[in-house]
Amino acid sequence: MSRLQADLLAGKRITTDEAREIYNWPLAQLGELADMRRNLAKRDDYGGQGEKVVTYIVDRNINYTNVCDVYCKFCAFYRTEKDSDHYVLSHAQIDAKIDELAAVGGNQILLQGGHHPKLDLEWYLDLLRHLRTKYPQVNIHGFSPPEFNHFAEVFQMPLEKVIGKFKEAG
Numbered sequence: 001m002s003r004l005q006a007d008l009l010a011g012k013r014i015t016t017d018e019a020r021e022i023y024n025w026p027l028a029q030l031g032e033l034a035d036m037r038r039n040l041a042k043r044d045d046y047g048g049q050g051e052k053v054v055t056y057i058v059d060r061n062i063n064y065t066n067v068c069d070v071y072c073k074f075c076a077f078y079r080t081e082k083d084s085d086h087y088v089l090s091h092a093q094i095d096a097k098i099d100e101l102a103a104v105g106g107n108q109i110l111l112q113g114g115h116h117p118k119l120d121l122e123w124y125l126d127l128l129r130h131l132r133t134k135y136p137q138v139n140i141h142g143f144s145p146p147e148f149n150h151f152a153e154v155f156q157m158p159l160e161k162v163i164g165k166f167k168e169a170g
Contacts, residue, residue: 009037058106059141062097064089064127068114070146078114088116091130098135108139115150121165124151128170140170 001009004018014022022030042050065088068078079086089097098109109131131140143151143166151166152159 005033008033009040011037011041057108058101058104059108059110059139060097060101060106061110061112062089062094063113064094064111065113065116065119067116067118069117070115070150081118088119091127094127094131095134098131098138102135102138107137108141111140111142112144112147115147117154121151121155121162125165125169128166132170142166142170 004014004021007014007018008022039051042053044050046053063077065086066077066079067081067086067088068075069080071078101107101109111131128140128142131138148159148162148166151162155162
């Protein structure tokens with residue numbers, strides 16, 4: 001075993017050059033090492049039975065809008081506001097999806113959508129406040145990094161301020 005492999009298994013920080021080296025490793029080797037590290041990291045969990053325990057979470061993706069003005073070439077999801085099948089979900093429609101999730105024991109949502117050019121900051125903050133109030137037990141895994149960059153641009157405020165407002169709301 002190389003020093004780098006030993007350092008990775010020990011959970012040590014690596015340098016940028018070492019990360020570049022790992023990037024060139026065969027995928028099978030990288031996967032095997034990642035699995036070994038995962039097992040080491042969790043072996044003491046669950047009363048020392050962590051290597052034998054597999055956990056999962058029941059969650060649901062909720063796409064609150066399909067309106068997007070980015071027009072990625074690979075995306076078959078987006079619509080313009082002129083398309084007849086464009087949508088922005090209401091609170092009630094989102095609630096129905098969360099109620100379905102809760103009915104099967106789920107407790108997390110992935111909330112994401114297109115880069116809608118006309119939804120304002122208050123629309124998002126109202127949604128988050130609503131969800132946090134009505135579903136305090138549900139973890140909100142909300143919005144992608146590109147969405148946050150879009151928000152900062154459209155709302156004309158620093159990214160850190162946007163993130164702070166979203167966190168405060170829910």
